[in-house]
Structure formats: C-alpha cells, structure tokens
Amino acid sequence: MGKTSFRRLLLAVSLIALILPLGGCWDRKEIENRGYVLGVAIDHAAPGEGTGKKEFLAAPQGTGRRKYLVTMELPKFRKEADKEISSAKQHLLWAAEGESMFAVARAINTKVYFAMFFEDIQTMVFSEAVAREGIGGLIDFWLRDAEVRRKVKLFVAPGRAEDVLKADLKVDEVNSIFIAKLPNNAERSPYFPSKATVGEISEALRGKRSFVLPFVLVEGKEVKLAKAAVFDRRQRMIGELDEFEVYGAKLIRRELKQGVVVVANPASPGKIAVFELYEADINVTPRLERGKLRFSLEARFVGTLGETQSVGQDALDPAFTTAMEQAVAAEYARMARKVYDRQQALKVEILGLGKLVYNRYPEYWKSIKDRWEEEIFPAVPIDINIQITVRRPVLKR
Amino acid sequence: MGYFDANDIRARLQGLKKLLAGADDVSQDMAALARSLRERYVESEDYPLSAALAENLASLREIFSGSDDIRFREFWAASLQLKAAVVFLDGMTDEKTLNEHIIAKLTRPRSAGPADSQRFGLAETVRCTIVTAASVQTADRMEAVVHRILAGDTGLFVDTLEAAFVVATRKVEARAVEEPETEAEIRGPRDGFTEELGVNITLIRRRVKNPNLVVSKRTAGVRSQTDIAVVYFRGIADFKLVGEVEKRLRKITIDIPAPSGIHGLFEDSPFSIFPTVLNTERPDRFVAALAEGKVGILIDGTPFCCIAPTTFADFFKSGDDYYEKWLPAALIRFTRYITAFFALTMPALYVAITSFHPGLLPMPLTLTVGTSREGVPFPTFIEAFIMEGLLEIMQEAGIRLPKLIGPAVSIVGGLVIGEAAVRAGLVSPPLVIVTSFTAIATFSLSSYRMGLPLRLLRVPLMVLAAGLGMFGVMWGLIAIAIHLSILESFGEPYLAPLTPRSSANLSDLKDTVGLLPATRMSERPAYLEPQDAVRLKEEENTHDDAD
Numbered sequence: 001m002g003k004t005s006f007r008r009l010l011l012a013v014s015l016i017a018l019i020l021p022l023g024g025c026w027d028r029k030e031i032e033n034r035g036y037v038l039g040v041a042i043d044h045a046a047p048g049e050g051t052g053k054k055e056f057l058a059a060p061q062g063t064g065r066r067k068y069l070v071t072m073e074l075p076k077f078r079k080e081a082d083k084e085i086s087s088a089k090q091h092l093l094w095a096a097e098g099e100s101m102f103a104v105a106r107a108i109n110t111k112v113y114f115a116m117f118f119e120d121i122q123t124m125v126f127s128e129a130v131a132r133e134g135i136g137g138l139i140d141f142w143l144r145d146a147e148v149r150r151k152v153k154l155f156v157a158p159g160r161a162e163d164v165l166k167a168d169l170k171v172d173e174v175n176s177i178f179i180a181k182l183p184n185n186a187e188r189s190p191y192f193p194s195k196a197t198v199g200e201i202s203e204a205l206r207g208k209r210s211f212v213l214p215f216v217l218v219e220g221k222e223v224k225l226a227k228a229a230v231f232d233r234r235q236r237m238i239g240e241l242d243e244f245e246v247y248g249a250k251l252i253r254r255e256l257k258q259g260v261v262v263v264a265n266p267a268s269p270g271k272i273a274v275f276e277l278y279e280a281d282i283n284v285t286p287r288l289e290r291g292k293l294r295f296s297l298e299a300r301f302v303g304t305l306g307e308t309q310s311v312g313q314d315a316l317d318p319a320f321t322t323a324m325e326q327a328v329a330a331e332y333a334r335m336a337r338k339v340y341d342r343q344q345a346l347k348v349e350i351l352g353l354g355k356l357v358y359n360r361y362p363e364y365w366k367s368i369k370d371r372w373e374e375e376i377f378p379a380v381p382i383d384i385n386i387q388i389t390v391r392r393p394v395l396k397r
Numbered sequence: 398m399g400y401f402d403a404n405d406i407r408a409r410l411q412g413l414k415k416l417l418a419g420a421d422d423v424s425q426d427m428a429a430l431a432r433s434l435r436e437r438y439v440e441s442e443d444y445p446l447s448a449a450l451a452e453n454l455a456s457l458r459e460i461f462s463g464s465d466d467i468r469f470r471e472f473w474a475a476s477l478q479l480k481a482a483v484v485f486l487d488g489m490t491d492e493k494t495l496n497e498h499i500i501a502k503l504t505r506p507r508s509a510g511p512a513d514s515q516r517f518g519l520a521e522t523v524r525c526t527i528v529t530a531a532s533v534q535t536a537d538r539m540e541a542v543v544h545r546i547l548a549g550d551t552g553l554f555v556d557t558l559e560a561a562f563v564v565a566t567r568k569v570e571a572r573a574v575e576e577p578e579t580e581a582e583i584r585g586p587r588d589g590f591t592e593e594l595g596v597n598i599t600l601i602r603r604r605v606k607n608p609n610l611v612v613s614k615r616t617a618g619v620r621s622q623t624d625i626a627v628v629y630f631r632g633i634a635d636f637k638l639v640g641e642v643e644k645r646l647r648k649i650t651i652d653i654p655a656p657s658g659i660h661g662l663f664e665d666s667p668f669s670i671f672p673t674v675l676n677t678e679r680p681d682r683f684v685a686a687l688a689e690g691k692v693g694i695l696i697d698g699t700p701f702c703c704i705a706p707t708t709f710a711d712f713f714k715s716g717d718d719y720y721e722k723w724l725p726a727a728l729i730r731f732t733r734y735i736t737a738f739f740a741l742t743m744p745a746l747y748v749a750i751t752s753f754h755p756g757l758l759p760m761p762l763t764l765t766v767g768t769s770r771e772g773v774p775f776p777t778f779i780e781a782f783i784m785e786g787l788l789e790i791m792q793e794a795g796i797r798l799p800k801l802i803g804p805a806v807s808i809v810g811g812l813v814i815g816e817a818a819v820r821a822g823l824v825s826p827p828l829v830i831v832t833s834f835t836a837i838a839t840f841s842l843s844s845y846r847m848g849l850p851l852r853l854l855r856v857p858l859m860v861l862a863a864g865l866g867m868f869g870v871m872w873g874l875i876a877i878a879i880h881l882s883i884l885e886s887f888g889e890p891y892l893a894p895l896t897p898r899s900s901a902n903l904s905d906l907k908d909t910v911g912l913l914p915a916t917r918m919s920e921r922p923a924y925l926e927p928q929d930a931v932r933l934k935e936e937e938n939t940h941d942d943a944d
Contacts, residue, residue, distance in 0.1 A: 006668055016857075016876070020864035027866055030777060031751040032770040036763060075764050077771040119756030120763055147756065177760070 032077055035114040038091075039073035039123040039176025041161035042130055042138060045097045059098030059107030068130070068138070070104040071095040071162040072116065073176050091174045093165060101141035118147035122180035124154050124198070125216060127161040128229070128237065136205060136235030143202050150199030153180050155216040156229040156237065163218055170221040179216060182225050190250045190259045191243040192225040208233045210348040210373065212241065212249075232348050233373065239346045241339060248335030252297065252351045254282040260306055261331050266323030268310040275328040275390065276306035286357045288364055295353060295382040297336065301328075305393040315393040325388040333384045344378040353377070443540040450480050450556035457484055457552075460543055467546075472500060476507040476527055477519070480556040489549035491568035498530045499553060499564055519558055528553070532565035544622060571596055577678040577700070579845060585716040590678045592656075594624050594697035600680040601628060601695075609633075610687070613643075617659065617696075620652040624697035625659075628683075633690045635926045641887055642692045642705055656698035665885050670850040673886040675707035682716055690927030692887075706887035706925070710894050710909040712847035713737065718912055727912040733842060734910060740838035741851045741877075744781045745858035745870045747831045751777045753866030769825045778863035780824055784832040785856060787814055792836070893924040 045057075045066050058066055074092045096107040105116050124142065126135055142148045157164050165175050186194030192214040204211040212228040228241040228249070241249060250256045258277055265271040279302035287294045305315055305324070314320065343349055354372050358365040368376045447453050454469060461467040466487040474481040481503055485495065507527075517525060524533050536542050537560040542552050549567030574596065577589030590597045598612055609631040616622045625646060629639055645663035654662060660674040661667065677683060678700040683693050686704045694703040704711075713733045718726040751770070755763050773780060791810040798806055815833075818824040835855070842848045854877060861869030884891035890898070894905035902923045907913040919933035 009668060012876075016861070016872075020860065020869075028752045028776075028863070030770065031755050031763065032767045032773075034755060034767075036755075036760075036767070038760075075767075077764075077768045117755070120760040122760065 029115070033114050034117040035072075035074050035094075035109075035112055036120045037072045037074060037116050037118055038120060038174055039125070039165050039179070040121060040142075041071040041073075041125045041127075041157070041165045043069045043071070043127045043161045044129050045069045057095060057097040059096045059100070059103045061098050061100055061103045064099035064103075066097045067099040068101075068104070069095055069097045069162065070101065070108075071165055072105075072108060073165045073174065075174050090172070091165075091176075093162075095162070101138065102145075105141075118142075118145055119149065121148055121152045121176075123176040124152055125157050125161040125164045125179075126154070126213075128156055128158050130161070131156045131213075131229055131231070131237035134234060134236040135231070139198070139201065139205070139235075142198060148198065150197060150202075152198040153183065154196045154198060154201055154213050155179065155225075156213045157216055157218070159218075164216055164223065167218045167223060168221055169223065175223075179223055179225075182216075182223070183214070187258050190247050190256060191227075192246055193228045193249075194255070205235060209354075210350050212246075212350050215240070230346060230348055230350060232346075238348065239342075241342065244335045245339040245342055248332075248337070248339035249351060251282065251299065251332060251336045252284060252340065252353070254284065254352075256280050256282065261328050263324065263327040263331050265308060265310055265313075266327060267313055267317065267320045268308075271308065271310040273308050273310075273324050273327070274306035275301075275303050275324070275388065277301050277303040279303070284353065284356060286353070286360050288361050293357065293364075293376065293380045295356075295380060297382060297384045297386075299332070299384075299386045300389070301332070301386065302389045302391060303328075304395070305390055321390050321393060325390055328388045328390075329386040332386045332388075336384050336386075337382075340382050344380075347374050347378055349373050349377045353380075443538055446537055446539060446542070446554075446559055446561055448557055448559045450482060450554055453554050453561070454482055454484075456539060457543070460539075470500070472504055474503040474555065476503055476505060477523070477555065482554045483551050484546055484554065485551040485566065486546060486549055489567060489569055490551055491566045494530055494564070494566045494568075495551055499528055499551065502527050502529055519555070520560060523553075523555060523558075523562060528562065528564060530564045530566065534563045535560045536563050537561070547622075548624075569593065574600065580677060580679050580682075580715075580843070582679070582715060582717045582720075584720040585679065586681050588680060590680060590683075590695075590700040590702060592698050592700055594626060594695055597680070597695050597700075597702070598626060598628075601684060601693075604680060604684050605687075615643075615646060617646060617649040617662075618652060618654045619650065621654065623654060623656060623659075626695040628687060628693040628695060630687050630690070633688070633921070633927050633929055634692055635690060635928065638690075638706070638887060638925070639692055642694065645887075646694070656696045657701055659696050659699075660694075660703045665887065669880065669884055670853055671709070671881065671884060671891070672712070672846040672850070673707055673884060673891060675704040675711050675844075676701040676846060677704065678702070679716060685716070685719070688921075688932070690921050690925040706889040706893075708886060708889060708893040708895075708924075709881060709891050712844040713842075714908075715843040719915070723912050723914045730912060731910055736838040736841050737847070737851060740835055740842065740848070741854055742858060742870065742874070743831055743835045743838070744785055744855055745862040745873070746867075747828065748778050748781050748859055749862040749867045749870050752863070757867075766825075766827050769827055772822050773825045774823070776863075777828070778859065780828055781831070781859055782856070784814075784824060784828055785835075785859065788832055788836050789852070889924055894922060898924065 045068060057069070072094050074094065076090050076092050078090070094108045094111060096104045096111075098104045098107065109115055121142075126138070130138070142152070155164070164179070167175060169175055169178060171178050183192070183194050183196075186192065193212045194214075196211075196213045201211060201213075203209075210230065210232045212230050214225045215227045215229060217224050217226060226243055228246050229237045230239045230241060232238050247256075247259065256277070257280055260277070261275045262272055263275065265273040267273075280299065281301075282297070282299040284295060284297045287296060308315065340351070343351060349372065354365070354377070357372075358369075447456075450471075454471070457467075458469070468485050468487050469482060470484075471480065471482040473479075483495065483499060503523075520535060524535065536545070542561050542563060545563045546552050549569060551564045551566045553562040553564055555562075571593040572591045574588045574591055576587045580589075588600060590600065602610070602612075607630075610628065611631050612626050612628050614624060614626045617625050627639070627642055627646065642663075649659070649662045651662060657676075660676065663674075665673045675686075677686075683702055683704065687693055691707075692705050694705065696702065713730060715730075718730050721729075750757050751766060755767075758766065770777070775783070787810075791806055791814075794806045794810075795803065814824075815829055819826050819829055839848045839852060842851070854873075858870060858873045861873045863869075865872065882890070882892055882896065890896065894902070894909040897903050897905060904920060905922045905924055908918055908922070916933065920930050921927045921932050923930065
C-alpha cells in the first residue's frame with residue numbers, strides 16, 4: 001500500500017463522514033417517542049357538529065364536513081414498577097373529527113408530541129352506521145398510507161365504534177391488541193368470519209366482490225366476536241348473518257375444519273347429544289345443464305360423540321349412532337341451507353360460489369359475471385348431501 | 398547587625414548545592430562519554446580467522462567487550478601438544494558436553510602420538526579423533542563463529558590452525574510444551590508451540606515423518622539475528638508461493654523485530670484492519686495448513702507461527718471442526734459466521750431499528766423496547782456508544798489485570814454496569830442485552846485476531862446507523878464487503894474459497910462455510926494451486942504408489 005492508496009482511503013472515510021451531517025439523522029425518532037396507533041375506531045361525528053365545546057375535536061379542513069369521529073388507541077409507556085402501583089388502563093385514546101382520514105390523523109398530531117405511527121395498527125372498527133353508508137371510501141387512506149400493514153383486522157361494532165376502544169376490559173392488555181387476537185379461535189368456534197384484514201378487503205374491493213366482516217360486541221368488561229356484517233360490491237353493509245349462518249357459510253366456503261353441533265339425543269328424550277367435528281371433506285360442484293346452473297354440495301364429516309349427558313347410555317348401539325348421524329347431518333344441512341337462502345334473499349354471494357363457476361365454466365361465467373349476484377345467483381338451486389360418521393363413541397377415561 | 402546575614406548564607410548554601418548537583422551531572426556525562434569511547438559499537442566484520450590463537454582471542458575479546466557472560470578458557474591440549482581455547486556463553490551451553498567431550502579429550506595425552514595428525518592433518522584429527530561431541534563443524538570466518546557462539550554453541554580454537562571448530566553445545570532453558578491458551582479446543586491435541594524454535598520444529602517433525610517436509614532456516618533482523626524457519630511440503634506447496642514467502646522474508650530489514658509481530662513486516666495491505674496472516678500456536682493446525690499446500694513460518698521467540706496465505710474463511714475454522722462428525726461441525730462453523738455478523742452489526746442494527754425503523758420489530762417487541770426506553774435520558778446511539786465503550790474497557794481490563802484480581806472486573810462490571818445502571822434508569826435493559834450478546838458473540842469467534850477488526854468496525858457502523866438508519870448500516874456493510882474483496886494474502890484473494898475464481902474452484906466451498914465428511918474432501922483447495930491436488934487417493938491407486 002503506497003501513499004496514493006492511503007490518500008484514497010482517507011478520501012473514502014471523509015466522504016462517509018461528510019454524508020452523515022448531510023443526511024442529518026432525518027428520520028431519526030427514538031422508539032419511545034412515536035405514537036404507536038394500535039387501533040382505530042371510525043364513527044359518525046356526534047350530532048350537533050361544529051358547535052360549542054366540541055370544537056376542540058374538529059380537524060382543520062378547507063373543504064369537507066365534520067362527518068366522522070376517528071378515535072385512535074395508543075399504548076401508554078410506563079415503567080414496570082409503576083404498573084404494580086396503579087391498575088389503570090394501559091392505553092391512551094386520541095380523537096378528532098373531520099371527513100378526511102388523513103386530515104384527522106394530522107389533527108391528532110397537534111395534540112401530542114409523538115407523531116402517529118401506523119405500522120403497528122392491529123384493529124380497525126367501523127360503527128354499523130358508518131358501515132351501512134359504505135366503507136370503500138373510508139378505507140382508501142388506510143390502503144394508500146405506506147405505513148399501514150395488510151394484516152390489520154377489520155370489525156364492525158353494532159353501536160358506537162369508539163366504545164369498543166373505550167371499554168375497560170378485564171384483561172391487562174390494550175383493547176386493540178386483545179381484540180385482534182380474538183380471531184385465533186375462529187377454527188374451534190366458527191361463529192364469526194375469520195378472514196377480514198385490510199389486505200383481503202382491498203382484494204375484494206378491486207375484484208368488486210362482496211365480503212363479510214365480524215361483529216365485535218361490548219358488554220361490560222368483555223368483548224366478543226359473533227355474527228357477520230354482509231357487505232355488497234359497493235362496500236356497503238346490507239345485512240347481517242347470525243352465528244348459525246356464519247357456521248353454514250363456512251361449510252359452503254369449504255373452510256369448516258372443526259366445530260361442535262348440538263342435537264337432541266335420539267336415544268334419551270330431553271337430553272342432548274354433541275357431535276365434535278375433526279375431519280371434514282367438502283365438495284361443492286356447479287353443474288350447468290341446458291343453460292341452468294345448479295350447485296351440489298357433498299360433504300363427509302368425521303367426528304366423535306363429544307357429550308351426551310345421558311348417564312348409562314349404550315353409545316355403541318348402532319341404532320343410536322345412525323340416528324345421531326342423521327340428526328347431525330340434518331343440522332348441518334339446515335345451517336347451510338339457511339345461509340344459502342339468506343344470501344339469495346340479500347342478493348349477495350359471499351360463499352365463493354362464483355369462483356367455482358368461473359373455474360368450471362369460464363365462458364359461461366363471462367356472460368353472466370355482471371349479473372351474477374343480482375340476477376343469476378338468487379335463482380340457482382343447491383343440493384345438499386351431508387354424511388356424518390361418528391367414531392369412538394365410547395372412548396372415555 | 399551581626400556577622401552573619403541569614404539570607405546571605407541561605408543564598409550561598411543554595412548556590413553551593415546547585416554547584417554540587419551540576420558537578421554530578423557533569424561527572425555522569427563524562428562517564429557516559431568515556432564509556433561510549435571505550436565500548437564502540439561492534440560491527441562484527443567478516444574476516445578470516447588468524448593462525449595465531451592469541452590474535453583470535455584478542456579479536457573475540459574486543460567483539461564481546463563489556464559482556465560478562467562470555468567465557469574464555471585457555472588450556473594446553475596435551476594430545477596435540479598445542480595451546481587451545483574454548484569460547485562459550487555462560488548459561489546457554491551444556492557444560493557437561495564441554496567438559497567431557499572437548500576439554501577432557503584435548504587435555505589428555507594421546508598414546509597414538511602424532512601419527513594421526515600426519516595422516517589426516519591437524520583439523521581433521523581434532524574433529525574426527527579427539528572431540529567426541531555429536532556435531533562439530535569447522536568455520537574459518539569470524540562472523541560465523543561469533544554468531545554460533547551467541548546461539549549457545551562452543552567455539553574451539555587451536556593454535557596454528559586458521560579455523561575454529563564450532564561444537565553444538567546449545568542447551569537453553571525452554572518452557573515445557575503446554576496446552577495452547579489462546580486456542581482452546583475440545584478434542585484437539587494438547588501440545589502447543591513454545592518460544593523455542595527447535596522445540597517447535599520437533600513438534601512438527603514428530604507429526605510428519607516425511608523427507609519432503611522442508612524446514613529451511615534463515616534469520617531476520619539485522620541486529621537480533623532472529624531465527625526463522627520456513628516450512629512447507631515439497632511436492633504439494635506451489636513453488637511460486639514458496640518463492641514469494643522467501644522473497645518477503647529476505648526483505649525484512651528491521652534491526653530487531655518483535656517475534657510475535659513479525660508478520661506485520663511481510664503481510665499484505667498493512668493499512669487494512671483485517672489480518673491477512675493467520676497465527677496459530679497449535680502444531681496440528683500448522684501441519685493441516687501445510688497439508689493443504691500452504692507455507693508455514695516459525696519464528697524463534699514466539700509460540701505463534703504464521704501461515705501464508707490466509708483467507709477470510711480460515712479465521713472461522715477450528716481444529717475441532719475436523720475431529721467431529723461433519724454435520725454438527727458444519728453447523729457450528731456456520732454459527733461462527735452468524736455470530737461474527739452479529740458481533741459486527743448488533744449494536745448498529747439496534748440503533749437503526751429503534752431510532753429509525755421500529756416497524757421492523759414485531760408489535761409486542763416494539764412496545765416492550767419502548768416501555769423500557771421510557772425515561773432513559775440519552776438517545777439510543779449515545780446510550781449504545783457508552784455501553785460499547787464500557788465493554789471495551791472491561792475487556793481490556795480483563796486482559797491486563799493480574800489473574801488474582803480478575804474476578805473484580807466481572808463483579809464491578811456485571812453488578813455496577815449491568816444492574817445499577819439499569820436500575821438508575823441510565824441505560825435501558827434491552828441495550829444491556831444487546832451489548833452482552835455482542836460481547837459473547839465476539840468471544841465465541843475461534844480467532845482473537847479476527848475479533849479485533851469486528852470490534853473496531855462496530856463503532857463506525859453504529860455512527861452510520863445513527864445518521865442514516867438501516868441505509869447507513871447497509872452502506873457500511875457494503876463498504877466492508879468491497880474492502881474484503883480487494884484484499885489479498887500472498888497473491889490469493891482474501892475471500893478466495895467464498896468467491897471462486899472459476900467453476901473449477903467451486904469444490905473449495907466444501908470446506909468453507911460448511912463442511913463435508915473427511916472422505917468427501919479428497920482434494921486440496923484449488924485456489925492454492927497445489928502441485929498435487931489429490932489428497933485422498935482411490936483404493937486401487939494406493940497400491941501403485943511407491944511411498
């Protein structure tokens with residue numbers, strides 16, 4: 001190494017040193033000085049907008065109404081030692097009103113020194129009123145913003161969405177984090193839709209498909225997920241499905257993997273018998289015969305006798321098993337039929353059947369694509385054939 | 398008014414004192430001058446020995462003037478009927494050999510008489526019939542004799558002879574062969590090199606009984622005449638490489654090189670912070686390197702030998718890799734690369750992620766780190782910088798401290814810095830974890846020398862991270878990668894097996910980041926261009942082989 005290469009090294013080092021002040025730590029923000037938004041609730045602004053003491057909430061907008069109230073939930077950073085002293089809630093809520101989501105987010109920044117940071121959003125709740133008006137336009141900001149992730153989970157609240165975030169839950173967790181984890185049990189308890197993230201809704205939006213979102217209900221210090229809000233192709237909520245309909249919908253969508261069904265005990269009247277599903281094989285086939293479309297659903301479910309409550313019953317009795325299998329099959333068929341009829345009545349189709357038609361009859365699908373939900377689907381019949389096998393009916397300890 | 402003015406007396410006394418002190422200085426200077434005149438520097442010029450014994454001894458006395466450990470013993474050699482003298486260094490010479498095989502033999506009158514000397518000549522008579530030591534050589538030039546005497550051999554001078562005999566009587570107190578302390582291995586052999594070149598050569602010769610193992614000795618250092626041995630396998634090592642090593646050793650013109658740091662005098666890229674010569678004190682590793690086709694350099698005075706050329710991957714190898722089953726060994730070696738990466742980047746990544754990109758962390762971790770940072774007065778970079786400084790100080794203290802008070806460092810370091818700083822809220826706990834992990838990761842590298850550049854580069858990377866975030870870290874890493882790919886070691890690219898020159902060299906990769914079973918590594922590394930590339934011959938071929 002000669003003098004020139006040493007000079008070259010010096011030059012390189014000083015160039016690196018130069019770029020540091022040029023960059024000037026432009027994006028540096030210590031981890032504790034960011035406002036980690038964990039949950040967002042979107043409501044209609046309370047009546048009496050623009051008057052009196054509520055002026056504090058208004059977001060400055062050149063154009064647009066004070067239409068929405070957006071509440072953001074942030075974690076409260078506290079030292080481990082302080083946590084033991086006070087049992088107060090570990091979250092902070094900040095809100096602002098306006099029509100533009102972006103303007104609202106910036107308006108909140110005027111109240112805090114930590115800028116809102118969206119990369120960790122877990123939950124987004126729409127009030128039912130907002131949902132019925134349509135969420136397509138509202139979600140645009142959250143799809144455009146570079147920080148928001150695809151996996152943000154969306155919910156609908158029957159009342160005010162802010163109440164979900166305000167609720168004083170008995171768990172020692174931030175509301176949004178807790179609610180975002182609730183769908184983990186969707187397979188075991190298939191009473192609410194499991195797939196409802198920003199990414200998936202964005203796909204439905206672009207594919208002009210209808211979709212469902214789970215309801216989140218608040219009662220005292222608890223929340224629960226149940227039922228589904230049905231959105232049509234214009235992202236407007238047009239109806240809801242109850243728990244059995246969601247169960248049935250999962251069956252037709254071939255998403256059902258587990259779950260229990262309670263039927264009347266065929267052997268001892270007044271008692272119940274419970275079937276626990278653990279192996280499901282579901283096939284839905286569209287058939288096009290002479291221009292007429294027809295679906296047939298063939299399902300084979302294998303499960304166990306989960307519970308009978310009838311002491312001393314001979315569960316090995318073939319008559320009992322057969323009768324129980326038939327009762328369970330009828331119950332499954334009822335749930336599937338119910339949701340199918342309901343979809344036809346609502347003139348939306350969230351069961352993934354259109355995709356099946358497209359796969360099997362692409363040419364036919366092209367001709368009916370635009371009329372599918374409103375005209376074609378409500379008139380398509382479905383044959384439901386479910387076979388149940390109860391295994392290990394007497395396996396106990 | 399008195400006879401004596403107190404102030405005046407004090408002033409006079411002080412003046413006298415000064416004069417006395419000055420006289421001391423003057424006398425010291427005079428002594429030094431006289432000494433420098435008396436003991437002029439001896440350039441042991443190369444001149445032929447004289448036939449007169451007295452003249453030779455006078456020359457030697459002049460050469461060794463001032464040294465009291467040189468011994469001159471003159472005696473009457475009854476067997477030759479001539480005067481003779483031995484010259485040797487006290488303490489480096491085996492006096493038993495000297496007494497029994499030289500002085501005793503020469504002073505005893507011989508029955509055979511002068512017949513022998515008529516038959517052989519005087520020199521041959523002494524060498525072949527009288528002196529019974531194992532190695533007796535004749536030297537007729539003064540410089541050679543002086544050099545050998547300084548190495549511990551005995552110079553035997555006989556009157557009327559224009560030559561001297563150099564009898565091998567070297568016997569030096571050497572440290573016993575012990576387990577290498579800086580390169581611990583679980584299943585490796587327990588012997589390590591010592592400071593004595595002869596012992597080290599023995600350790601290698603003992604392992605390889607092959608005449609093609611060449612040990613060629615030379616000296617380095619104009620004044621120190623440090624012994625150096627270049628060791629390689631004839632028939633394996635590339636001639637060009639051997640030539641290059643010898644050329645570089647010849648170029649060492651420093652007067653007294655430090656044996657442990659001699660590699661700095663012939664290494665490539667002295668300005669680079671990455672070592673391009675591997676030092677090891679394990680003979681097994683040395684022999685393994687020779688078997689690959691590399692050249693080893695043993696230096697008298699240090700247990701650390703040098704291996705040339707050395708590539709980046711060599712610093713991540715350990716003897717244990719070859720003594721264990723290949724898959725665990727490969728995994729462990731791969732882990733070393735990963736730990737090296739984290740030892741280098743962990744604090745920088747922490748700074749970049751926490752102050753620039755918290756979205757890269759999973760949400761619960763973000764909140765945990767955020768919570769623990771709450772109330773810490775410094776930005777993450779300053780915090781990390783302080784901890785990094787403390788870590789370096791503690792490492793240095795751990796090395797320099799006498800072993801007896803070593804535990805004090807761990808107690809003070811662990812308790813005060815780890816525990817109290819966190820409690821006081823000066824440092825956040827995640828950073829303590831990051832710093833400790835970094836330290837442990839550095840320790841787990843098999844080479845101390847490779848750990849140093851990683852330790853050094855941590856700080857610039859942290860600065861880049863604090864200024865530019867992950868962009869800066871990547872910038873730094875790319876700069877390091879560029880630098881590594883420019884480096885060379887004895888003509889071989891530093892990243893040699895990792896970045897193969899051609900597809901033919903691809904097979905070198907089986908002993909770099911990972912490892913294959915010994916039977917599958919039948920070829921020597923191709924980047925070294927060995928003369929015999931095949932290491933493990935097929936079954937049929939071994940019978941044909943003469944050796």
